[in-house]
Amino acid sequence: MAQIHNPTHPGETLREDVLPALSLTVTEAAKQLGITRAALSRIINGKAAISPEMALRLESWLGVENGGRADTWIAHQAAYDLWQARKAGVPSVQRAAIPH
DSSP: OOOOOOOOOHHHHIIIIIHHHHTOOHHHHHHHHTSOHHHHHHHHTTSSOOOHHHHHHHHHHHOGGGTOOHHHHHHHHHHHHHHHHHHHOOOOOOOOOOOO
């Protein structure tokens, strides 16, 4: 099975792609999103996750036509979170006995 690459935190996409494309500072973007600069800073530095509420804010802010779909942001966050969990080690569980 092919090794899947380590997905980037979605905050990195905001920091490296979205903010520069919009020529916005973190402070300006946070104001437009209706959140604190500290909250946005935690997200773009990978210290906080994209929550469903934040995904909806991004969707309203960027627009669906510009790649701002909330479900895309949530999927990006889930892929990152799952990768991190796998890297930490799969928990040991007893396999379910599923009748055939």
